[in-house]
Amino acid sequence: MKHSVYILMALVLLLVACKPKVPKEYIQPGDMEDILYDYHIAQAMAKADQDEKTSFDRNKYYLAVLKKHGVTRAEFDSSLVYYYSHLERLKAIYSEVSERLSDDAKMLGTSVGEIGRYSQYSSTGDTANIWTGRTELLLLPKPALNRYDFSVKVDTAFRKGDSFMFQFMAEYIWQSGSKDAVVCIVTKDVRDSVIQTVNHVSVSGLTQMRVPANRDQKLKEVSGFIYLTNGGNDDATARQMMFIDQIHFIRFHEKDADNERKAANSQADSLQRAGNPGRPPFVTPRGGNLGGMRVRPVPPPPGNSRNRVGSGQHRPGGRP
Secondary structure (H helix, E strand, C coil): CHHHHHHHHHHHHHHHHHCCCCCCCCCCHHHHHHHHHHHHHHHHHHHCCCCCCCHHHHHHHHHHHHHHHCCCHHHHHHHHHHHHCCHHHHHHHHHHHHHHHHHHHHHCCCHHHHHCCCCCCCCCCCEEECCCCCCCEEECCCCCCCEEEEEECCCCCCCCCCEEEEEEEEEEEECCCCCCEEEEEEEEECCCCEEEEEEEECCCEEEEEEECCCCCCCEEEEEEEEEECCCCCCCCCCCEEEEEEEEEEEEECHHHHHHHHHHHHHHHHHHHHHCCCCCCCCCCCCCEEECCEEECCCCCCCCCECCCEEEEECCCCCCC
16 A cells, blocks of 8 residues: 555656646746736726826736846747647636736725625526536637537527626737627527627726627527638737637526616716726735835726627628
8 A cells, every 4th residue: 555655656757757847948938927027017007097197008017027036038038929829828817817906906895896796696596597508718810720619509498588798808918909809799689680799899897798688589509600800910920819718608687687777877877976086006915016016906897898790680691
């Protein structure tokens, strides 16, 4: 028995030793996680006063992050190229970054109002999270890596008049070109009548997409896709990526949907009555010093993107 334990320990050590490591000339995973975390905080800081800041000023926040961590733009770019070609490692890093950003938001009291409002729902009930697919995605604007298709099983728990909301958190790293991800959800009823709902996501943060109810017939199919474009940029070397996590697909039965709308309107009224005490300061959730700039802890803006294309009774056209 003791001999077997030694053999098992030797095998574990062998596996660990054989695991490929990131070459030393690139930023190591732990350091890359810290840089990307601060990078997204810096983007939120720059966005807080975007109406009055030029793109050059916003770039200062990015440079301040690199200065804080003692790396040059060339070192960061070369490391990003490496992780860009090792997607599983990049995805693992981003999972940690996303969890840290989510923890910061929860610590600052935003989980119920913005991020985790529907996290408590199970797959059953009048209000249910019916998502069973992957909860994390890394999309690149390249063939086979720029699109994620999904479908939702329609069972006896679905009712006539059900409506839906598709929700996720998105984080962009985008060197050049315009940011644009297309989210499309198609619902088909028992008579093969189709409703297509489309949303464009161009900012990091929370996206919530409402899918209208079909009050005439029961549904038989729900499907959709997320498609990342290259923003009109033909430079193949430009770093462009979008990380998505915390995906929820919420189904509302008709009566519960009415209550949900009333609750949402009430929350919006409360926020409006609270007023705006003034221009938001440049801050990070944890506070501290970023490249010589002193900051105070408050939550970053959610960066919500609403529907820009309405739905209609038609069959969806060709895919992007």
